[in-house]
Amino acid sequence: MDGKDVKLLGNKTSQYVWRIVWALKLKGIEFEFIEEDLFNKSPLLLEMNPVHKLIPVLIHGGKPICESLIILEYIDDTWKHNPILPKDPLQRAYARFWAKLADEKLLEGSGIAFFNRGKEQARGVEMMAEVLPLLEREIAKKKFFGGETIGYVDIVIGWFSYWLQYSQEFGDFKVMDSAKYPSIASWMNNILEVSVIKENLPPPDVILKASQKFRTMVLAMTSSKTL
């Protein structure tokens, strides 16, 4: 620890937030988690992330760092022990490539699939389905994307091993198939056995309650727009 105060502005339901929690816990960094009400954002959040007004924001010694992938890099740049990104420049580049792709297709796609019906939902599912075969090939014969221990890509895609079941159930879509993607299915189990992940997940009822509330609202808003 460098003795500076660490705060995380977040929300317990957000996949973008838990990756930061996992990274901080992996490094053994003490921090204060400040829960944000996304329907009534705090003055602190608006001050700390005036451009996007989004969580997560890491505040370290009073300075804000925004955007979850950038926060992960910051954490790894600041506290060098228990490295998250590989040391080798090429492997770093590949980790960044997979993390970006997974966020753009898998996480983005799951949001679209969850918050829509019909054609737009199908588009979200399609985005996810595009990237799953690539990840299946990438993770084949490995315990983690990072190798024997979890690393950057595992932290970024980690949400998939836990949130997906709820998204699929309550969003009424299906994209993951263990028979089709056996290596991803094994990886999902491996991830959930890592203590820092297992011990830092939102309770199902928190996800369910928030997901249902959000989805009902968004569907109501988008239906009234299209009608």
Add this chain to the structure above:
Amino acid sequence: MDGKDVKLLGNKTSQYVWRIVWALKLKGIEFEFIEEDLFNKSPLLLEMNPVHKLIPVLIHGGKPICESLIILEYIDDTWKHNPILPKDPLQRAYARFWAKLADEKLLEGSGIAFFNRGKEQARGVEMMAEVLPLLEREIAKKKFFGGETIGYVDIVIGWFSYWLQYSQEFGDFKVMDSAKYPSIASWMNNILEVSVIKENLPPPDVILKASQKFRTMVLAMTSSKTL
């Protein structure tokens, strides 16, 4: 140099490609530029970037690195002299933040404005207009985003100082206003005085010819879709 062979698959008209050229030149890395025909992509490009099939791709010792911002990080991680990113973790995070925002709003917006008409074009202009006041404040009283010498953000946004005039003229839109954004206007001049930039820009006729060809094609395609 590390003695390994460096190749860049690119296209002279692309803003995403020149940033890589500038970074390599800043580091004094010798490389072979391989011009890709975007209407007839080479087997090498499809092999080296099978996921996105896009330029730029840096090939170093036979290994491909894709996505321009990731390539810039790779270059900085591999050849440590003449650093591109700041050393301080917080300043690194801020540089990554501005670069990402500028790519998502300014460069993405300019493409939308250039390749569309009417409402969609206005949306692209609006994306750019959103980020310009933020950049104006960020660059105020500084020579470069990087401080006294050019750095990561300057390399990423550098295209704006040169390509914009052609985009605006041939795309028939207007977003930059020197009276409104005097600090950005000064920065645009400063950037074009840096020898590594000044000496590495595509000739106007190359941009014009390709831009017109592309725009006519895209507009024809999108018109036929909407009609």
